[in-house]
Amino acid sequence: MVTKVIQIILSPVLALVIGVFFLGLARKIMARIHWRYGPPLIQPVIDMIRLFYQKSVSHGRMFDLGIILSLVGSVVVVLFMPFGKMCPLRSSGGLLVILYIMLLAPLGLAFSGGQGANPNISIGVSRKLILSLGYEVPLLLVLLAVMTHYKTISIAEVVDVQQSTGWSIISWPLFLSGISYLLILPAILGIRPFDISSAPQEISSGPMAEYGGKYLALATIEHAFVLFISIALFVNLFLGGAANPAIFFVKMLLVFVLGLCTNAVFPRFRIEQAIKYLWKWPTLLSFLGLIIALAVRS
Amino acid sequence: MSLELVLIIAFGGALLTYLVGKISCKGRDFLAVVVSLSLVAFVACLYGRSMEKAFYFGFFGLGFILRLNMLSWLFAITIAVVGTLSIIFSLSYIRKGEKTDFYFFEMALVNAAMLGIVLSGDLLSFYIFWEIMSWNAFLLISYNKGPALAAGMKYIIMSIIGSVCFLVGMLSLYDSFDTLNISQIASAITSVSSGYILFILATFGIAFGIKNAILPFHTWLPDAHSEAPAPFSAVLSGILIKMGTYGFLLLLYVIVGLKVFLGLGSGLFSFRSMLCCLGAVTIFIPTFIAMLQNDAKRLLAWSTVGQAGYIILGIAFGTNLALAGGIFHFFNHALFKALLFLAIGAVEFRTGTRDLNSLGGLAKKMPVVFVGTLVGICALIGVPLTNGFVSKWLIYKTLIIEGSPFLAFFALAGTWGTILYCYKLIHNVFLGQLPEKYKTVEKAPLSMQLPVIVLSFAILLFGILPGILLKIINAIGTSFGFESLNVTLWGIASETGTLNTINIFSAVLAAGVIVWIIFRLGAKSVSVSQDDSYAAGAYTPVDKYHYTTEFYNPLYRMISPFLRDIVDEFYYWIASCVQKLAGGVRRIYSGDVGYYVMYIIFFLAFLIFVQLNWKPW
Numbered sequence: 001m002v003t004k005v006i007q008i009i010l011s012p013v014l015a016l017v018i019g020v021f022f023l024g025l026a027r028k029i030m031a032r033i034h035w036r037y038g039p040p041l042i043q044p045v046i047d048m049i050r051l052f053y054q055k056s057v058s059h060g061r062m063f064d065l066g067i068i069l070s071l072v073g074s075v076v077v078v079l080f081m082p083f084g085k086m087c088p089l090r091s092s093g094g095l096l097v098i099l100y101i102m103l104l105a106p107l108g109l110a111f112s113g114g115q116g117a118n119p120n121i122s123i124g125v126s127r128k129l130i131l132s133l134g135y136e137v138p139l140l141l142v143l144l145a146v147m148t149h150y151k152t153i154s155i156a157e158v159v160d161v162q163q164s165t166g167w168s169i170i171s172w173p174l175f176l177s178g179i180s181y182l183l184i185l186p187a188i189l190g191i192r193p194f195d196i197s198s199a200p201q202e203i204s205s206g207p208m209a210e211y212g213g214k215y216l217a218l219a220t221i222e223h224a225f226v227l228f229i230s231i232a233l234f235v236n237l238f239l240g241g242a243a244n245p246a247i248f249f250v251k252m253l254l255v256f257v258l259g260l261c262t263n264a265v266f267p268r269f270r271i272e273q274a275i276k277y278l279w280k281w282p283t284l285l286s287f288l289g290l291i292i293a294l295a296v297r298s
Numbered sequence: 299m300s301l302e303l304v305l306i307i308a309f310g311g312a313l314l315t316y317l318v319g320k321i322s323c324k325g326r327d328f329l330a331v332v333v334s335l336s337l338v339a340f341v342a343c344l345y346g347r348s349m350e351k352a353f354y355f356g357f358f359g360l361g362f363i364l365r366l367n368m369l370s371w372l373f374a375i376t377i378a379v380v381g382t383l384s385i386i387f388s389l390s391y392i393r394k395g396e397k398t399d400f401y402f403f404e405m406a407l408v409n410a411a412m413l414g415i416v417l418s419g420d421l422l423s424f425y426i427f428w429e430i431m432s433w434n435a436f437l438l439i440s441y442n443k444g445p446a447l448a449a450g451m452k453y454i455i456m457s458i459i460g461s462v463c464f465l466v467g468m469l470s471l472y473d474s475f476d477t478l479n480i481s482q483i484a485s486a487i488t489s490v491s492s493g494y495i496l497f498i499l500a501t502f503g504i505a506f507g508i509k510n511a512i513l514p515f516h517t518w519l520p521d522a523h524s525e526a527p528a529p530f531s532a533v534l535s536g537i538l539i540k541m542g543t544y545g546f547l548l549l550l551y552v553i554v555g556l557k558v559f560l561g562l563g564s565g566l567f568s569f570r571s572m573l574c575c576l577g578a579v580t581i582f583i584p585t586f587i588a589m590l591q592n593d594a595k596r597l598l599a600w601s602t603v604g605q606a607g608y609i610i611l612g613i614a615f616g617t618n619l620a621l622a623g624g625i626f627h628f629f630n631h632a633l634f635k636a637l638l639f640l641a642i643g644a645v646e647f648r649t650g651t652r653d654l655n656s657l658g659g660l661a662k663k664m665p666v667v668f669v670g671t672l673v674g675i676c677a678l679i680g681v682p683l684t685n686g687f688v689s690k691w692l693i694y695k696t697l698i699i700e701g702s703p704f705l706a707f708f709a710l711a712g713t714w715g716t717i718l719y720c721y722k723l724i725h726n727v728f729l730g731q732l733p734e735k736y737k738t739v740e741k742a743p744l745s746m747q748l749p750v751i752v753l754s755f756a757i758l759l760f761g762i763l764p765g766i767l768l769k770i771i772n773a774i775g776t777s778f779g780f781e782s783l784n785v786t787l788w789g790i791a792s793e794t795g796t797l798n799t800i801n802i803f804s805a806v807l808a809a810g811v812i813v814w815i816i817f818r819l820g821a822k823s824v825s826v827s828q829d830d831s832y833a834a835g836a837y838t839p840v841d842k843y844h845y846t847t848e849f850y851n852p853l854y855r856m857i858s859p860f861l862r863d864i865v866d867e868f869y870y871w872i873a874s875c876v877q878k879l880a881g882g883v884r885r886i887y888s889g890d891v892g893y894y895v896m897y898i899i900f901f902l903a904f905l906i907f908v909q910l911n912w913k914p915w
Contacts, residue, residue, distance in 0.1 A: 012809075057830070058823040062661060062729065068813050075809040076802070096694055097802065099710075100682055103717065107681075110721055111672075114729030117659065117828040119838065122730065122845040129718050130853045136714040144703040144710075153695055204834040214820030218813075271852045290703055297701060 008079060008088040015078040015232075018249065019224025020044050022231075022256055029257065033264040044224075048217045056213025059115045063210075066112025067218050073104025074225035081232050082159045084245035094154035095147060098233070105226055106132060109207050109219070116210035124206020127271050128197035134278040135187040138180050141286035145177040145293040146237050159241035169238040173296045177289030178238040183282040185255070186262050187274065188230045193266040194274055202268075231255050301351060301364040301417055304340050304374075307333065308410030315406055319399030327389050330402045334382040334409065341378045341413075344371060350419055350481075363479055365419030368773045369552075373416040373544050376629055380536045380636045381409035383749035384529040387640050390743040391529055391647055401441060401527075408434045408533065415541055421468045421478040428464070428541070432457045435538060439526045449521035456518045460508035467501030484553050492562060495554060499562075499569065502549050510542025512610055513580045516603045517866040523599030528643020531595060535602045536636035543609050543628050550613065551621075551778040560616050573614035578708035580607030585715035587861050590854055594642045594652040594727060597719055598635065601678065604712055605631050611709060612693045617700060618780035619790075622771045623692030629767060630685040630760070634677040637753035638723075641671045644742040644750070645727055654722065655847045659732025659828065663739045668728045670750035675720035677757045680713055682802050685760035688768075691797055692790070718850065726846045731828055734841045762803050763787055 024041040031038025058064055079088045080098045106128060113121040146168065150158050162168055169178030187194040197206050211219050235241065235251045242248035269277065311333030319326035344366060352361040366374075385405055392401050411434065414427030436457070440450030472478055474494070475486045487495065504515070511519040519539070523531050550559050562569040581604050588600035609631065612624020644667045645660060646652045661668040677684035680691075690713065697706035741747075760767055765787035772783050783790060789797035829840050848854065886897075909915060 052820045054821060056821065056823040057826045059826065059828065059831075060662060064817070064823075068810065068817055071813045072806060072809045075813065076805045079805055096691055097682060097797075100680060100687060100691075101802075103679070103681065107679075107717070107721070110725070111729070114721075114725045115661065116831065117729075117731040117845070118831040119833060119843070119845045122849070125721075125725070126849050127852070129721060130850060133714055133718055133853070137711060140707055140710045140714070144698065144707055147698045148701065148703045151699065153698055204832070209832055209834075213823065214817065215823070217820065218817065272856060275853075275856060290707075294701065294703060 004088060007086050011081075011083055011086055011088060012075050012078050014083065014245070015081075015228045016221065016224060018252065019226075019228040020048075020221075022227050023220070023224055025256075026260055026263075029260050030264055033261075044220060048220055051212075051217035051220075052214050054213040056215050057210070058215075059117065059210060062115040063112050066108045066110070066115070067211075067215055067222070068108070069111065070105045070108025071218055071222050071225070073101050073108060074222055074229065076104075077101045077229050078225065080155070081229060082156050082236055082241055083232065084242050084248045086245065087156045094152070094156075095143065095158075096153055098155060099143065102229065105222060109222070113207040113210070118209050120203040120205075120209040121207050123203050124197050124199070124209070127199075128207060130271055131187060131194065131196055131274060134275040135184045135282075137279060138184050138282040138286040139188070141283065141290050142177045142181045143237070145174060145286065145290040148290065148297055149173055149293040151297070155236055159236050162240040163243065167238065167240040173293050174238070174289065176285045176292065180282045180286035180289060181234055181238060182258075183285070184278060185230070185234060186259055187278060189227065189259055191259055191263040193262075193269045195268055196271050196274055199268065227256070228252075231259075301344075301349065301366055302353075304337065304344075305364070305410065305414055305417065307340065308337055308406070308413050311337075312403055312406035312410055316399050316403035319402060323398070326399060326402060330385050330406060331382070331389070333406065334378070334385050337409070337413070338375070338378040338382055341371070341374045344374075346371075352419075360422055360478055361420060362423050363419035364417050364423075365480070366417060368770060368777060369544075369547060370416040372625070372629065372770055372774065373540070374413055376540075376632050377409060377412045377416065377537050380533060380632055381405075381412075383636065383752060384532045384536075384640070385409075387532070387643065387746055387749045388527075388529040389745045391643060391746065392527065397441075401438070404434050404438050404441075405530065405533070408438065408530075408538070412537060412541060416544055419480055421471065421480065421483075424480075425461075425464060425468060429461060431538065431541065432461065435534065438530045439522045439534075441527055441530070442525060445521075446525035449518075449525040453518040453522045456508050456515065460505040460515075463501045464505035467498055467505070470501070471498065480548070480552060484555060487554060488558065492558075495558060496562065496569065499549065499554065502545065506542040506545035506549065508542070510539055510546065510606050510610065511580075511603050512542075512576055512606065513583065513603075514865040516580070516584065517863065517869055519603055520596055520599040523602060523639075524593055524595040528595070528639055528646060531598075531643070532636040532639040535598070535639055536632040539602065539606060540609075540628050540632060543606070543613070543624075546610065546613055547625070556616070556779045570614055570616055574611055574702070574705055577607045577609075577611030577614055578705050580604065580610060581712035582607075582708045582715075583861070585712045585719070586857060587863070588719040589715060589722065589850055590858055590861065591719075592654045594645070594654055594657075594723060595639070597654070597723055598638055598642065601716070601719060602631075602635055604716070605635065605678070607712070608690065608693060608709060611697075611705065612689075615693075615696065615700075615702075615705075617696050618775050618783055619692050619696035621775050621778070621780065622768065622783060623689050623696065625771045625774060626692065626764070626767060627686075627689035630677060630689050630757075633753055633757055633760075634674045634684075634686060637670055637674040637750060637757070638678070640746070640749050640753070641667045641674065642727070644746045647746065648739050648742060649736055654726040654849075656733065656844065657727045657736070658730040658844065658846055659728070660736065660739065661728040662732065663736065664728075664742055666747045667742050667750055668724075670754045671724055671728060673754040673757050675724055677761070679716050679720050683758065683761045683799065683806060685757050685764065687761060688764040688789070688797070688799065695797075718853075722849050726849060730846045731841075731844065733844065762799055764789060764799060 023044040028038045028041060077098055110125045113125050147153055150161055168174040208219055231252045234255055239251050315326055315330045318329050348367045350365045352363045354361055392398055408431055411427045411431035415424055418424045418427060436450050436454040439453055440447045471483055475483055508515040523535055526534055584600045584603035588597050591597040609624050609628050612620045612627060642652060677686035680686040694706055694709060765785055768785045772785050776782050788800035
């Protein structure tokens with residue numbers, strides 16, 4: 001019981017620390033690829049503390065509640081996500097619940113932004129939702145392949161099985177699904193070539209356009225959580241999770257740096273191009289992956 | 299407490315409401331509410347009982363049988379509650395219209411007829427109530443005249459086709475078994491061939507499918523739902539089309555029976571998997587069409603088609619979890635879709651429009667309706683802690699565990715489409731800019747807010763404590779011959795995955811409190827007007843542009859070429875062919891006596907010609 005309470009408190013904190021570390025690391029690595037020196041690793045922390053004490057504007061009740069809702073959603077997902085051996089709420093609904101609570105984050109931001117009455121927010125949210133429809137199609141096929149193959153909807157069990165039988169990305173029934181997940185990972189993370197919804201130079205950060213002060217700080221925390229969740233989901237489902245948090249962290253780091261390299265060299269897609277890409281190769285691969293998983297099962 | 303009393307109150311109350319309306323409007327309103335509330339109380343008192351009672355009126359020696367069990371009780375209470383709330387909503391909504399007495403009479407009569415359907419124990423009385431419901435629905439759909447007349451016509455034509463199919467099936471059953479009592483047919487049907495069962499399933503399936511708007515019988519629904527008065531749209535979408543669902547449950551699990559139903563055909567070509575595929579397609583395509591609508595009620599109407607697909611998928615899949623999910627989703631859909639139609643009705647009442655391209659920013663003007671809509675769309679999407687989540691979870695889980703990931707994919711992808719149109723609905727009506735002309739919009743009247751509040755509360759209640767309803771549904775499932783589920787107050791426990799809403803609830807609550815405290819600790823924010831926004835240095839003229847117009851334009855350009863309603867076009871083609879044919883036939887009856895004499899002479903000449911040549915007589 002005591003360990004459970006500690007886990008419940010510890011896992012969001014750990015997730016936040018890792019997410020914020022990734023944010024700092026991203027700026028550093030991007031700078032080095034661009035032949036710049038880059039800001040110090042703890043720059044996001046400094047920014048957040050500063051932002052908390054700065055003035056901000058609010059556009060109404062929903063503007064405040066939306067951002068809170070989105071952050072709550074992310075914190076709760078972290079409780080469902082196995083991190084090493086740690087998974088505080090492992091038996092309360094499994095992967096389907098994770099899938100659904102992951103919705104709260106973008107939905108909350110969209111509600112909050114919606115009340116901003118700003119043209120850039122309107123465009124940004126519209127793009128974000130279309131993009132998420134784009135990547136959800138292959139993502140759902142991938143997740144269904146995993147759940148069909150392991151005959152469970154519990155993510156903790158998927159991790160346990162992989163601990164004894166090896167990573168699922170190198171087991172042949174789930175190989176195609178794993179590749180497909182890797183192909184859509186940039187879209188899930190919202191990094192280039194899929195930073196369509198934020199697009200700073202085009203629609204001034206889209207859904208975040210009206211945020212300042214503590215709103216921006218909370219949005220950054222939210223972003224850190226989303227980074228953690230998206231990568232942790234991949235590591236749990238395809239890279240076998242981990243027996244302890246340290247190995248888990250190393251695996252996450254590898255996936256993240258891979259994503260950053262994509263981010264550094266690609267220009268931005270238009271929304272139509274993004275949808276065309278997402279509904280072509282990743283969907284085809286994940287579709288084949290699901291057929292294979294189904295065939296192996298029966 | 300007897301069943302005939304419920305029906306007498308329902309039908310008598312409807313008639314009385316009409317008569318009192320001729321004397322005083324206030325008395326009529328009062329009576330309509332009292333009658334419907336007393337129906338809720340009566341039906342609630344019948345909880346847990348099962349009874350069957352026969353009356354004989356000398357109609358071909360057939361009995362008029364009333365029957366109550368857990369299944370019909372669940373449907374009856376839903377009908378009574380949603381019916382009452384929509385009548386309360388109508389009090390101020392319909393006041394300005396003409397023929398208000400008639401309107402309330404019809405509303406009460408539709409509710410009474412639906413109660414009759416679920417309480418009837420033989421097919422003949424089922425059919426009679428079914429027809430009363432269908433015809434009254436037609437009158438209510440065309441209540442607003444104009445385009446509503448065409449919508450009503452489309453509905454009633456399809457409805458009649460369904461009724462004819464029902465009649466054929468019913469007569470054939472009577473011919474084979476000499477009885478129309480449902481329980482007697484159910485016990486006799488095990489001895490007939492599977493070909494005959496398929497015939498019965500097809501005839502009744504068309505009748506119920508048209509009412510339930512399964513693809514390809516859905517085309518009446520979008521027109522009818524968007525043109526009907528808002529409170530009746532809530533009844534139409536919430537419970538009237540669910541009479542098709544009730545029919546399917548009765549047909550598949552009571553009349554035909556679980557074993558026979560699951561044993562029809564095998565593999566992909568079994569009746570069950572065909573129906574499942576139909577359900578999956580019904581989820582998938584309408585969801586994408588809903589995204590492209592610009593009329594709030596039409597959007598909700600297409601969403602109704604899609605959600606009905608979940609119910610059919612759950613019922614047709616034929617495992618205890620899926621059935622529980624299907625029935626639970628019927629109940630949830632009745633709540634949240636009624637809520638959404640009523641909320642949009644309140645907006646239409648105050649602003650006079652439901653065009654998503656011109657509304658906006660009403661959250662500050664109509665806060666209660668806004669919160670209601672928010673809860674409603676969360677339930678429609680299936681956000682955890684709303685009731686929609688539990689039913690969808692049950693359906694997904696059983697589809698995945700039983701090895702039908704493609705059906706699960708359609709169901710899940712439908713949900714992601716749902717997010718898009720739900721957000722469009724709430725954003726374009728309640729969030730975003732408030733146009734200048736709606737600056738003076740008032741709050742919705744109390745009689746409109748009350749149903750919205752009650753329904754929102756119910757959605758959250760059944761989302762956090764789904765066990766209340768799951769126990770009833772479990773009783774229905776076991777009466778159909780399924781294994782009992784391990785139901786607790788806050789979810790379902792099983793070896794292959796547990797649902798525990800109370801854990802999710804406490805996690806959300808705790809996280810909410812912490813995040814809220816952090817939010818309050820930061821520097822205070824200044825409240826600004828909507829025109830004081832950041833546009834990256836560009837000048838945004840006040841009230842010149844509407845940012846929410848054509849919200850998903852890129853997606854629209856991409857997918858709209860693929861989403862023609864081919865079925866609807868096909869029906870219109872048939873209709874125009876029939877019209878041409880009838881026009882041709884009409885020319886024969888010219889009204890000129892000379893022509894008729896000519897026909898007679900030609901006919902006689904033909905007969906003489908035949909006789910001379912072949913001598914048949």
